Structure formats: structure tokens, C-alpha cells
Amino acid sequence: MRLLLTITASVLLAAGTGDDKPARDGKSADPFMPVDVFVDSGNKQLVAYQLEITYDHKQVKIISLEGGEPEAFKDAPHYDPAGMTRGRIIIAAFTTDHAGAPKGKNRLARLHLTAEGHGTPKLKVTVVAAAKPGGKRLDAKAELEGMRKTRKGFEE
């Protein structure tokens, strides 16, 4: 079987620098943070994807999933509750709007999570499957980007 290109990325997230700055003991750190999920399908249109995201379940809890920027992937991705073991979630989305299917690198989803403590939460994303119009498989890369908290809110 042909292997799909898998790109993994760690997310570097500051624990907070402003109003939400944690106390020295870390107890008041704001644990909520969004993490953006980007998928790059190169010069091919993408109509469906399935991603596996792994993380340290003692530190991170994924609490919600949001849709992406392209209109075709605006709806929130689905997740597989049976595959949601400790520290692993599989998310997937598709579009039937082939004309509007995106090319290149796009933010296709956003994870809302809580991350406890001071350390940088580490998440890893793997492309399980991706498809172009017609249902044919395509190679795609995925990466995650966290947001840094500032005094005035969030900043990438």
C-alpha cells in the first residue's frame, strides 16, 4: 500500500503572558486555547480528509471541534467517538461542493482544548486519508498551529 505523506507538528503554546498570566504555582493559568489545523493538498483540490491527532491526555483535553476557513469546510469536522481513546482523536470532514474545494494550504479545522500546567502542550497530527474530487486519494500534509495569549487576547 502506498503510504500517505505524514507530517507531524508540535504545537508551541505559551501558557500566558498578560492578564491571564499564571501564578508562580501555575494554578491560575488559563487552560483554554484554540489550535488551528492546516491541511496542504498542494495544487490539487481537497474534498475529504481524515486526520489523527495525538496528545498527552494528562495535560491536554480536546473539548470542541470547529470548522475551517474555506466555505466548503465551514461545517465542524466529525469525530469518531469509538476512536477517541485517551490521547487520540480522529477527525474527518468532506464536501460535496467540488467547485469550491480548496487547493494549497488552508485552515480546515480548529481544535478547542484545555492544557493544564506550564509546559508546552504537545500535539501531533497525522494524515490518515485525503481525497480529491472523484474520490481519488491524494497526498497531503497537515500541521497544527497554536495561539499565544497576550494581554489583549490571542495572537498567533
Added chain:
Amino acid sequence: MTTKKLLSSLTAGLLIVSTLLGIMGCGYVGRRAGRSGSGGARYPAGAWAGQGEGFGRNVKRQSWRRVGTFDELWIIDNSGSRLSAPDHDYPGQGEMRALVGEKEIALPLAHTDVRAEISAFLATVKVRQQYRNPYDRKIEAVYVFPLPQNAAVTDFVMVVGRRRIRGIIRERKEARKIFEEAKKRGYVASLLTQERPNIFTQKVANIEPSKRIDVEITYFNPLRYENGEYEFVFPMVVGPRYNPPGYKGGVGAVGRGQRGRSGQTKEVEYLKPGKERSAHEVAVNVEIDAGVEIENIYSNTHVVNVKRPARTRAAVSLAPGDRLPNKDFVLRYRVAGRTLKAAMLTHGQGREKTFALVLQPPAGIESLPRVPREMVFVLDCSGSMHGMPIKKAKEAMRRCLRSLDANDTFQIIRFSNDASTLGPRPIAATPRNVRRGLRYLESLSSCGGTQMIEGIRAALDFPHDDKRLRVVSFMTDGYIGNERDILAAIKEKRGSARIFSFGVGTSVNRYLLERMAAIGSGAAAFVNLEDSASPAVDEFYRRAARPALADVRIDWGDLEVTDVYPRQFPDIFVGRPVMIVGRLKGNGTQRIQISGRAGTKRISSELRTDLDSARSLHAGIGKMWARWKLKELHNREISCPSDALRREITSTSLMHGLLCRYTAFLAVDSTRRTEGSSGVTVKQPVPVPEGVKYETTVSE
């Protein structure tokens, strides 16, 4: 399915799309889930104009002036002191409204949009609740609402502007903790929990003034089928429940703004009819694809518009003038062929499938001789039955009494705060005794609480006449908060009696009545206040008088069948098919042998089914199987609660993404913190169900 399997299946066309969705358990294969529109939220002009104090407890601090003679124009004078808002108070608001009669209360739930798609016997329903903040400070909206008792809630999305955030199911305790933390920190968050199989609570935190947050709930729901008609029900309001003295785990009924008065952990606030009303309206749209010709489609509860794009299809919507959420919406339709054939629907890929098997009693069961009955009629005479409900129940009971056979005996039991009977023991159904029973029935009136346990004791505790089949029929609205106690008592006491429950009213507690009948190997029937009681009573009597197909056994032939629910097959009554779900391994055409005992005769029939037929595929079957499993586990928990059982229920719920009482759906928007504290909590009050008296049911 493993990743390898998934990848190998990605060969051509749109297969990947359906495969991905199959994994996600989505019911909308090959199409985008329709999004509901923004609806027609009715906000009076000037509702948010001006700033000032609000209503509820604060009304007394304001002066209200009547300035019109025909219409009433109320002008709020904000000269009173400002609200010091403890968390259970309503937030401040300023408003100017033209009203006639009832005062319209500005509330967070503006509109509910219901879109149902029915295919075969399964409905996929999307409920979109639109919350808006009509006040001048941040709020948390809390809404206690009903869904069908057999709904499998599988999906939850919070909509913030154009952003759609899918909630993830997790253990209830953990979800609540995260929700409270998010609320405290100012994040917009929503939490969906189940209080009873038919009662849910939605919380939406940190709704800023004039902002709107929607939540979208998706559930699967098998339709009821009886005597050739399918029935789709969407409940709109939780009826006011009675909780026995000392009981704390019920659902209390209190007046608006009177939180805590009932002493129950969960409460529903009710608007006072004639004085208060809400702008909240419900729009319902139902699309039916019956696969066979739809012969007749109607609603006795609401005015509906029906369009027929094809003979096998129908699109039904609530008429604009009939959208007040104060009674169940009941839609019935008849399909060609009159009787539902035994059939098997499956879902899954390859040999492994989940199935739903619909069983009909074999032909000829009606011609078998009836056996003498000991009929016990139990009438709910509590305050919630006051007026039309008890009138309707009496109408039904009169018809039952007049239908008794000379070999039958009967007893009448009434209960409210206590129970009393027509006589010390059942009496022969002679014409004279029937007249006596009718007179007794006429003398009964409704008032007081709903101590259903007293009715159960009176009905089941006396010695059984072993020459007759005891049939106990409860006639009630089921408005009690201690359902588990009642079901446990029936389980313990029923012996060989069959329990039939007869729901009377516009928003009956169907969960209780269906479960009572299921535990009692009987059947439930429902009579709306607009319905004639006669057809339902005749059907009830037909079932109670004739033998059901009991001791049902299934020979699965070459199929490998596991995880079948219900574990104990129910008896099958004439005109009322039953559904069995399970898992199987097999392909091609298969033969299934169904047998049972009708009276003293053992009879059987055969079902042939093609498991590879495209018609047999249904994406909702997997979820319905999980829902059945949860129901079975909950039933076991009623009589034998344990930590192990609780863990099994929780893990089943999480594994299948299906809401239960130990889990919750949580969605948080972590991208932005709203300013200020988390605001005040506003409970969405609801109207009392149509036909139910506020004065006799709601604590003030």
C-alpha cells in the same frame, strides 16, 4: 474499522466521502446536512432600546403606567433602584412594548427550528435553538426541554455567528467542571445534559447583550407504528411534575423567577397563563420519504401545511399561527398496504452489520379465543388531570367498562394523594355491576398530588385470580418526578399481570408510560385532548382481550447473531409490531424463523431477507442499536444500581457518542474571552401544557 481497511476502500468516486462518514456514524450519507435558517424570532420593536431594570422580582421596584385604552402601552420608569443581581435574578433590561392582555416576557430562547427527515421507520431530527440576550448584561441561559423518550442524541453543534463548533461528548461530571471553568473565565460555552430519557437541559454561558448563540442538536428516533399508521411526535414542553414529599431527585414545577421553591435538584419555571407569555415559537418541518405511497397524512394537534412532491413523499410544516410550544406535535400518516410487513434493516460494511428487525404477529392470531380477564382500571385523579384530561380519561374508561365481557371481572382504583377502590376486590362484569362502576367513575374528581405508588400498590398488591389474566390499565398524564421509583415498584410487584398505560393529555410523560407498559408486557396508548378517545380505547381493548404472541423465539438460521436487544423479547400484540436490534455476520438472502405462543398454540412464521440489498441499508441503525443497549442497561440499573453498571452505561455512551444521564455534550469557543464576570443565570420559563391548570400544578 481499521485505518488499513479504510484506505483500501478508497478506490473511486465518492466512496471516500461515504466511508469517512460511515466511520463518523453520520446519517447524511452523500449529502450535506441541511442548515436551518435563522427563523423568525419575534422581538418587539424597542425591546433592547434604553437601559434599565427588568422584570420578575424587580417589577415591584418599577412603576408601570397604562396609557392606552384599546391596546395597552406600558412604559417602564427606570427611576427605581438598580438591581443588585444575585445569580438567580434576572438581568436588567429596558423596553417599551405594545401588548394586549398577557405581558410578553423578554427571554433568551427566541426560536426553535425543528427539521425532521423520515425514511422508513426512522426519523433524523435536527433541533436548532436560537438564544439571544435581550438584556443589558451578560447572561447564562438555561432551558429545560423535552425530546422523544427514545431519541438517540448523537450530535451537538454550537453556532457563533458563522462559526460552527461541534461539542464533544464526555463524562458529565468532567464536562460540567470544564463548562463552569469556561463560564468563569468568560468563554462562550454550552452544555447539554440528559435528566430523564425525555428531559434535557441546555446551558449557554456568556451570551453578551444583544448577541445570539445557536445550538443544534441531532437525534435519531424510531417512529411508532400502530394499526397501519406511523406516528411522528415532537414534544414541545415538559409538563409540571409532582414529586412525593421528601423526594429531592425529581423535576420541580415553579412559577417564573421562583427558583428553589420546589426543593428538587432540577426545576422547570412556568409562565402564568393569562398574565405572561414568551415570544418563543417553534417551527417544525418534516420531510417524509416513505418508499411506498402515502395515503393519508394529518395532525390532530396542530394546523399543518402539507405538500406532496411525489406519491411516496410529503413535506409537512406547522402553520405560522400554530407555533406556541405548549403541546406535543403529533403527525400521523398511513402508507399503502395497510399492514407493515416483517422486515430487516441493516447498516454496516462487509459481513458485519447492525440490524433492526421489525416483527409482526402472525396472521390468524386475532381469531384465537379470548381468555377471561381481571380488568383493573387505575385512574389518576391528581391536580394535573383537572379539567379536560380527566374528562377524556373518564370517556375512555366508560368505553372500556361497556366493552367488558360477562366472564370478566373489574376493579376501579383512583389515586391522587392516596388511593381508594370501587370495592375490596374485583367484581363480575354483570350489567348491574358495570352500571355501578360507571356511577363510581362519575363521582370521581381531580385534586391533590400524584402519589402513583399508592395506585400501583392498590392495583397489584391484592391476591391474583388465577382463572383470569390480570390486566392493569393506568390512565394518567404521567406527571411525576420519581419515575425510577414507580418503574422499580412495577417491576417488583407485577407478577403475571399485564400493564397497559393510557396517556391522556397534550404533553404526556411518554417515557414513563412506555416504560411501564414495557416492564408490564403490555402496551401504551395515547389520547390527545383533541382526539376522540374511542379508537384508542377500542384498540386498547382489542389488545387486552386477545392473546398476544408470547414467549417469542427466533431461529437465525445461518446468521451469526450477537448483542440482541431487548434481551427479553416483548410480547407482540395485534396491530403493533415490535423492533429488535442486534449485530450479525452474514451476506446474501437469509431465512429467519420466528415462533411464539398464542394462547395454548405454538405458531411460527418465516422471514426471508436479502442482506445485500441496497434497500436494507440505513445509517441510523447503528445508533439505534446503541440506544437500545443503553436502555437495557438503564432498565437493569432501575432494580440493581451499581458502580459497575454505571461505568458500563458511561463507556457505552462515550463509545457510541450517544448522550445518556452520565455523559454530556460540551462546546467551548476558546478563541475569545467575553468581558466582565460570567453574568447572571436566566432560566427559560415555559408555558404550562395546553389543558393543564397552572394553579393546580405549579408551586408559587
